[in-house]
Amino acid sequence: MKVMPFYKRILFCSSILFGLLAVTACSGPTSSNTVSISAAFEFTSLDPSKNGYIFSRMQVVETLLDVNEKGLLIPALAKDWQVSEDARTWTFDLRDDVYFHDGTLMNAEAVVNSLLIAQTKHGALRNAPINSISAAGDSSVVISLSRPYTLLGAVLANYANGILSPAAYGNDEEVLALSGTGPYKVFQFAPPHKLVVEKFDDYWGKKASIPFASYLTGHRAESRVLQAKSGQADIVFGLDPASLPSLQRMDILTVSSNSIPRTIVLKLNSGHRFLNDVRARQALSLAIDRKGIAKGVLRIPGSEAEQILPASMSNWHLDNVTSETESEVGTPESLLSSLGWNKNANGMLEREGELFELTLITYADRPELTAVATAIQAQWQAIGVTTKVEITNSSAIAMGHQDGSLEVALIARNYGFIADPLGVMLSDFGSNGGGDWGAMNWNNSALSADLMTLEQTSDPVSYKEIAQRSAQILFNQRPMIPVSSYVQQTSVNNRIKGFRYDPFERSFYLNEMEFVKP
């Protein structure tokens, strides 16, 4: 063995490696022809029932109906739809000349195929009272129901029910290729982090101007902020409120704050021996300094929420409620002492030798929740309630609900998951003491009955009347305590114009965006 080749070989190896590195510099999408988007959510599958929210937001997949900013249903792949007199038959007239990304023409058969498959998977369609979904000719789809179901339109607008080309599905109904109808088609699918889409030239609607769009999962809130600041990402969703002041000072980007029908709420176990009396729940609600949290923690003054549903959902929002309304029932101290809770020497509440101790669980996916939980913990401490905060996975909430172990959970509930909040209200408060993401061990027969009625009510006036009544019950009984309405913080680089925020988080409206000409 010679000594000389020893370091020569090292040089050789390193030159090869660097050569390889240089080769990996790829062509195709570049920063100048791509709008890059960064958000927290990972995706693992092409299946719309699983990760459809990404594909619908990236505008690869579209649904029969769409939802506008006010939450009203508008035509999408169906150019028109009719509901029969008995409200049990819905007929959708499909748009003509709509092509899938694989080049085939969309027809009724394809739509029926997609919907039937979606029905077998996890999602809202599965629970809808559907008798049959069938094609009527080439361009109409008929859905017949077993009972009137006003929600159907909103359910069909859900991302899980996106329409894909028949060729997109494999034998086991799994999705092999994501051939949708949107203005963008999949260019690169690298789960769980990266999705690149390319403009689809045969789109039926407004064609995209920007050739490529990339979606990159940025798990860490701080790293997303840096991406926005450095200009690496054009649009960054889910910004940490803590970073807002420094972002607002940047002149390369604009921060856009949009209220969405998502509310930060405390889910309470109303069956818990400390919480089964409404006065205890009211006391906990009164102890929360909502304004302080909105201003100091979330950094959006005015985002405090007294009610579960936001003002934008006017049917469900009580106009006469202010931040003072609840204090009419008393102070936290008076309410709690009326329940037999008294402060001990350490200033903590005690009843019959038992301390008022609660475990609050929340999850790390949304950066605000941890901060809000910390604030609530301190505010409850002030009235003598000890709270143990546990940061876990969002699944712990559904699980805790099912096995009854949950005491308090801080969640960000999306009431616009299905465009009509009734869907969520039904699952959260409808019956059986509540739903996984709603009330827990709390039954109110009046509310259940009202919600059931709403499912079959199509007259707007009586609809509003009943909805207001329900909202009042929820406000009075506090099965869930709202903390703040959710304001989505998004930074948009100034090289992009035409950005629009969808409060229902269905679409990024990429096809409306343009690069600002330098």
Next chain:
Amino acid sequence: MSVLLKLTNVAVYVGDTCLLEPMSLELKQGEPLTILGQTGSGKSLLAQAIMGLLPDGLTVSGEIETFGKVMTIEERQALWGREMVMLPQEPWHSLDPLMKGVDQVKEVYRFVRGNSAEMSLAMAEDDLGQVGLVGNGHKRPDELSGGMAQRLAITAATAGGAHVILADEPTKGLDVSRRDGIVQLLQARSNLGSLLTITHDVSVARQLGGLLLVMKEGCLVEKGEAANLLDSPQDPYTRELIAAEPSAWSDIAPPIRRASSHDLLVADKLTLERGGRVLFEGLSFTIKQGEVVGIVGDSGCGKSSLGDALLNLLPVSAGKLTRFHKNAKPYQWLKLYQDPPSAFSSSVSLGQLLDDLVLLHDIDKARIAPLMTKLKLPAGILERNCLSVSGGELQRFAILRALLLDPVFLFADEPTSRLDPITAKEVTQLLVELATEANCAVLLVSHDPDLIQRTCHQVIAL
């Protein structure tokens, strides 16, 4: 005869402390010069000072004239390899452990002489052939024996063409049989120039001839023609040095072997293997109580392994070992080690170690003091630990510790090979004397046949 090297009042200092007293000497062409002295007498510093290789922090005063010129260190460095070379003490350390032997010679031809690669290799192979290393060129230093490594080092050192050779302890750690070959090789290599040798070995000095300087603790004590000086030394120190050579020992008379003694240990047709290699086969002997038995043989022949086998520290592959003395406890079969510091825990003082032993075996403490006097151990030694006393003292302390246990058998594994000749003689003398007095059998291993010859009743040659 031209003067190759001339030193005038050369001294070495660290700060203000003088390590090497001022000395002057001349190295003339064809007349070897030898410096004789014990370890620590500052001999090595002299060679380093001449080369310009003193470690940082040491300073030289006086004048060093090389080839008739006073040169700066840089100028002297330019002579390295081509005109002047120094052979370091331990060849294993001075050869690149990762490079084939032949390449270490080749590179000199290649880079110092400027030959082509093929030519250099041929010349190196040729050189190795001359020193009897044919077929060993592809081996790395760790695969060579001490003598082979030293021959390789000499070949590599002189390949650059240097005729002035400074050799620092060229025979250290070598068996007697290898020693002579190295001396002859050095003489052959320097016949065009001259040789400055530093050694502690009187016989090497005798063999080299030429001019001899005797040094003690950094000072020159005597100087003269080698043969004359060694035959009729004037200085007492020189005399002591000469007398310490085992071949010159006369005052350690082997005590009379008592015929009436009982057998202590009988070995019958012993065979020993280590690492798959048979060391020896069918060895039979008897050791009697109080007998001094010597083992001689070249390194690697299984001398130490035999001793360990007798102490049950190593398994025997074949044959039978019978211990007689039924009353002896296991702890009365003991061993003295080659490297004294490695045989003691350095974590506590020697006194503490002794106390541990006293406590364990309930020994009468009063026995310690007289034994220490006999072994010429100062009392203060007990407060120090094993690293802060000299090797000679430590080996004597080891003897003390062994004797306290009233041993019946003591295996002394080259107990004096790491010691200076004068100390070695003293320790060997004490060991034999005291063990005989205590009626303890001693198995003495040494690579020096003279030493064994002069101390043992029975010699086992391997």
Next chain:
Amino acid sequence: MKAMLLERLLQLITVVWGVGTLTFILMRSLPGDMAYRIAASRYGQDNVNSEAAALVREELQLDQSPWVAYWHWLTDLLQFKLGDSLVSGLPVMDSVQHMLGHSLLLALSGLMLSVLIAVPLGLLSAWRGNPLDSVLMGLSSAIRAMPVFVVGVLLLLFFALHWGLFPVAGFGTPAHLVLPALTLAISLAAVSNRVVRDSAKHTFQAAFYRFSRVKGLSEWQTFRQHGVRNIAVPVVAFFGIQLVSMIEGIVMIESLFSWPGIGHGLAHAIFARDIPVIQGSALVMGVLFVLLNTLVDIICLWIDPRGAKA
């Protein structure tokens, strides 16, 4: 050599079995119903409910006893199958391969860079001595005192934010690789430049090094002939030891830079309770570790054949 390879092979087998079993036991003892966790990862954090969990449980047969599951895993493993991800349903092998590619790219370029940083600096330290030595050693101490993520964050702030030279996160182009690799390289180099320096110092002071000069070779010739190889011995051996800390560093760095490597994937799979992916990636990490160590051993043996007989 053969004995060493055989021993390594044996180690590989025990590691595969041990790591798999350990992760299996650990994952089975994780609190909470797996079905919910998996559902949360499958359907999105907002869309998980008991219905989704039931669907998952049924589909994945999560009810089967741990022994049966373990047995399935083991028999699959014997056929070199790692199963399918519980979350995505894709074969674990595929996703592990994908992640491994990214991790290896990061690890190799980080290692390469660290060598490029550490070796010259270490040699310089040993060669020039003080005050340069003290400055460099102080710097390395300071960097070693920082967690890897702090190094990464600092690099991010300067290179990505203030100077805008490199992207903050993501992957796909060489520019994306620079910061993560540099972070890894700096944290590795802070440790290894000491090793280089110590080894170089040791070699420069060695008797054979001086002897080479005495033989007449110039300083540069001596360095080339005797320095390089002897200095490399402990340095290469050290890189073997450092592999573990490198993989740990990779977990943090991948999280910080959204680098889709195996460390990041593993951390995520742990949260999602995706047992096959956890087992698969832990297994691959273990195997990789053993293989790399074997490689280091072979290189060590090549540079320094003295150990061959031992």
Next chain:
Amino acid sequence: MMKMKKSQWVGLAILLALLAFSLGGMAFSPYSISQQDLNAIMESPSAIHWLGTDHFGRSMFTRMAHAVGLSFGLSLLCMFTSSLVGTAFGVWSVWGGKKVDVAMGIVVNILLALPGLVVVLLFAAIAPGSFLVLYLAISLVQWVEYFRVVRAVTQGVIQSPARQSSRMMGFGRWYQFKRHIWPAISPSVFTLAAFGGANAILTMASLGFVYVGIQPPLAELGLMTVELFPYYSEAPWLLAQPLVVIALMVFAFHLLAGKRA
């Protein structure tokens, strides 16, 4: 018992100073780690809040004191456990014969092949927020290092003439351990312990950084770093505090270690 170099004294002094800060802070601060004041967020250091307040208006002084105490407590605990276990097993592995050695070898090989941080992550995921589990996990990872070093050194000592001679003279195992093995391994164990302390701190901070293992409002250096990071431009002094303290603690442990790993 051991002579310390000057740099080691400096390391010890820094650690003691931090410990004093932590204990003093915990004992005398009028605030608790969770006491918020949303009207006084991110204040700069003042007479009332010596180190300022964080984004919830909590006293940074109090939080830093608790965080340092926490890091110290955990790292010392891990250090003691892992050094004890590692040393015991290391010695046993050499002394207990071939079978023990082989069995230990298998366990150690498996543990070594799993990156420590991953093991800790797995454990931390089992019981979020449990310090017992964190402590067990970190100790589980760290003892291997002691084991390897102690085993290697002990192997040398077992074969050394010194121990052989003690054994021949009839000394028992405890004596052999006390006089020969322990003096030989103690410097390494001490060095490893100092590095182990530093690593425990780094590991914990790393866990905080990936949001595992530590739950708010607990003050922990890694978690505080993450929490305060968004304010790096608004209130750099806040972010600097946990970072400086982490670096200081690790650096001090490294100094204390004396030798390099």
